[in-house]
Amino acid sequence: MSQRIRIKLKSYDHNLVDKSAEKIVKAIKVTGAVVSGPIPLPTHKKVFTVNRSTFVNKKSREQFELATFKRLMDVYNSSSKTIDALMKLELPSGVEVEIKV
16 A cells, blocks of 8 residues: 555543554554654644623633644555554544544
């Protein structure tokens, strides 16, 4: 095959992203393919500001933050074994995996 496979991981928990990236790298290296990564991409932070009370105390506010962590991996010299290993891999829920060939 010898084509590049790009894998993107997204999650709200950085531990889940790191553990699943580690699992993917181990599974791919067993098949003999070359992996570059995981490369950490910039964290996207979304901040929400909410009034603490209704009607009164406009200056009293509370802020919440939602951070999205991302990792990127490229796989070179892949074979059919590599793709089979990726398909059979079980990753924890809460991790979004996007694979482009």
